[in-house]
Amino acid sequence: MKRNQVISAIIAVVFIILPLVVTSDYYRHLAILALMWVVIGGSWNLLAGYTGQISFGHAIFFGTGAYTAGILADKLGTSAWLGMALGGFTAVLAGLVIGFICFRLRGPYFALATIAAGEICRLIAVNWESLTNGMVGVLLIQTFRSKLPYYYVALALAAASLLVFNLVMKSKWGFYFVSIREDQDAAESLGINAALYKNLSLAISAFFTGTAGAFYMNYMAFIDPEVVFSLPYISIMAILVAIIGGVATIWGPAVGALIMVGIQETFRSAIFGLAPKWVSQSHALVFGLMVIFVILYLANGVVGDWPKIKRLVVRSR
Amino acid sequence: MTVFFQTLVSGILIGGIYALIGMGMTLIMGVMGIINLAHGQLMMVAMYITFVAYTFFHLDPYLSLFVAMPCLFFLGVAIQKFLLNPLMEVETIIPQNQVLMTVGIAIVLTEIARFIFSSTYRSVTTSYTGKVFFLGGISFNVAMTVAFLFAVTLTIVLFWFLLKTDLGRSIRATAQDKEAAILMGVNSRRITIITYGLGAALVASAGSLLIPIFYLFPDIGRPFTTKAFVITILGGMGSTVGAIFGGLTLGIAESMGATYIGMSYKEMVGLIIFLLVLIFLPGGLKRLTKV
Amino acid sequence: MTSFLQILLVGVALATFLAPGPATAQDAIKVGIVLPLTGDQAKFGEIEKLSFYLALEEINAAGGIKGKKLQFLFADDTGNPEVGRTVMEKLIKKDKVVMLGGGYASAVTYAMAGVAQQNRIPFLINTGSADVITEKGYDYIFRLNPTVSDYTSGLESFLTAVVKPKNVVILHESSLFGAEGAKAFKNTCEKLGIKVLMVEGYEGWFRAFDFQPLLMRVKQANPDLVYMISYLRDATLLMQLAREMKLTPKLFVGGAAGFTLPEFAQEAGKAAEKVISVTLWHQSLPIPGAREYFDKFKATYQRDTEYHGAEAYAAAYVMTDVLKRAKSLAPEDIKQALKETDMQTVFGPVKFVSYGKMTNQNRLNTYVVQWQEGKLRLIWPADLAQAKYVYPVDWLKEWGFK
CATH class of the missing domain: 3.40.50.2300 (Response regulator)
Structure with missing residues (x-):
């Protein structure tokens, strides 16, 4: 327990100092993206990893949050940071609607329903032009020219999310979540209100994903439906971040986010410009190959399968 | 009234192709119990095969059917054998990791296509591309009509296969009740492999049939993956008859939506029907007919 | 042990971020x-x-x-x-x-x-x-x-002086370019007293069969003018299908973009003939x-x-x-x-x-061109025209049905 706190403190200090050491905008940008994915991956993990509701639609919350911030700033001229404060709450509202519809279904049907719901949200954003500007998207000018403020906002968000997930999972709620995942009928027969706790898990998950979405709007200053409601690049990416790091572990998704963004960008920059240009064009291919590799050989992620990795390494020596 | 029938005809013709796509998916879903999120991407691969056959060997797209289908059958067999079946033994917290695997496969197939062919839009312009004939004031797209007739023929062949052959019966048995089928001596591992191959071959045929009508680019798979599982849920998982109705329903609904609501709402119509079915009629159209 | 792993991985990720990017040359x-x-x-x-x-x-x-x-x-x-x-x-x-x-x-x-x-x-x-x-x-x-709302400024006088259409159907690809262009042309028509019968946006341009019900609706509306804002493929498909379906308004007008590209005439063939388009430039201009x-x-x-x-x-x-x-x-x-x-x-x-x-x-003027014998010719304004416009057009003859 104590040792864990020391380690957390060290990690926190490293991350606070990091952007002061790394002055390149490009690498700061990567760090910001990675921190954002820490939040989203962790959120997905709470709902899917711990509560067992495999969502293929986290882009719904991400997009809702992003559009909340964007529309407030673009149409009403408020600060986009107000939107960031509200983005989480609108995402929770969206989450309750989705929960109302999709929680009637279980297992693979739930997953299917979330894919469909995500696609519907994307199409609404495309077609409701008076509100969302449709395919044109929302364009803002960033508040800050430096990456530094964004880095610290992202860091604060990531830290807050990890803290909340940790607290929740140590509380009674966490126990209920896991029992619903293990056997919903048994949990209900023990008097756990499954519908309530599933919605609760969804709400917390949606809140942080939505806030991350609103942050994305502020930071990237441009969104369109294809970007923020994307099935592969938001919903699936959220799953992959969690899986690669380790599902149903607190630190797994955080580690997964660093790995995913790190590897993706390494290939996107063609291994720091050392490899020929075609490597950077095939970074999406590498992403896909990595998914296959991880599911085949590291199904419980790097954190979850650590003993297995260690065994392999030790043996090969 | 002409507009209504025109819309209906367009919807039915594309619905026939959708049915072909849906039948492949529903077989996989029934036997494996998973959704195959690489389904549209398999079709995309078949379309590129057809494109290459046409461009380099001047093979008519309808003849390429007999090249693309076996190719995709073996691709499907390989995917099932080396990527999906091994997952059955892996213990994980996430039961849907086979689904995620199909996502990975989808990305890899798309990116390989992009790597080889770039994002440029390709097309196969045949003598019948863009040709139309009239029947009672309604215009019929020649390529679509031919594709529809092929789809009907293939459906009949598939039904003969499923109903009359031993292998077909084993597949149906596994789809209906896996445990029971295993008890009856069905080699379920072999059946899953053959089924995935068959599903891939079916969607390959749809790809070859669609190429004179669609432009081809690496990302074309994704909307079809979405359609495929909409059809499958509409029809009821594992039900081939259901997939036919699901395909036709989706085709007509999209077409009607485009004409009477607005062309940009077309996709949404399909998805809303899908959600409604999922909520109010779980089990799909199959439940109504008990087929 | 897990925590050791965490630190290790964080370290790996950091190393990824810290590694230097490629250098750039600076002489031009x-x-x-x-x-x-x-x-x-x-x-x-x-x-x-x-x-x-x-x-x-x-x-x-x-x-x-x-x-x-x-x-x-x-x-x-x-x-x-x-x-x-x-x-x-x-x-x-x-x-x-x-x-x-x-x-x-x-x-x-x-x-x-x-x-x-x-x-x-x-x-x-x-x-x-x-x-x-x-x-x-x-x-x-x-x-x-x-800007796209100025695209039709050159077309206006052609419409009022030559074509005098009573009504129009506007079809447009539904991205920003098409949507804004359609809105602007709708306003122009209302200003000129031309009735707008239908404005329809489409995005699934790669699905030709979707254009069939659409064009059937246009046929039923029977407009004098069909105005289309399209990129290359959709422009080609719309005109090919219009020919196949024998959709014959007085005039087809394209809103630049796909309609002036040489590939349009190559791919659409006969169906491109006598189609008029707005343009921003022509080589014959002084x-x-x-x-x-x-x-x-x-x-x-x-x-x-x-x-x-x-x-x-x-x-x-x-x-x-x-x-x-x-x-x-x-x-x-x-x-x-x-x-x-x-x-x-x-x-x-x-x-x-x-x-x-x-x-x-x-700010610049815009012009009107027409595809004549496979060549894009400047036809308006009259004082700059390189060739005389062809109007009215016998579409069935142009399309090779007669």
């Missing part, structure tokens, strides 16, 4: 040009890139800029706004370009304009035409080409250098060019002029020089003015 004046070089709109990107390249060779052969060579760094936006923003970011941050050019599809150009403004790097747009791009008050954004550019392009690349190419070619010369006049290569000085631009190009006079909601916008 670098300008970034962002165009769609792959994807749906690659044909437009290609004609513009070739024209930029043609101009670049001439500029450097004539001594470059202040003794330095001009260098264009071409980047591919793939027709996707998100990709466009990423490559802009890279050109600015990694390649350290002094200014930016290009910008094809409106939605992409709009998204990219935000990046240029954010980083305060001047961006000279030469094609992206949605009004909103220069309506945001961004002071680093300059636009060489007219603009110094216009014909020379057209001929040189044809001699160099063995193919025709049209207004998109002229826009790009002119933009290269505007950049050269600006960079020569700028006090230094600092962004503010380049911006100042852009503001003071007053020159003649093959695309017409260039001067950036602010009017209404617009800032730094070049």
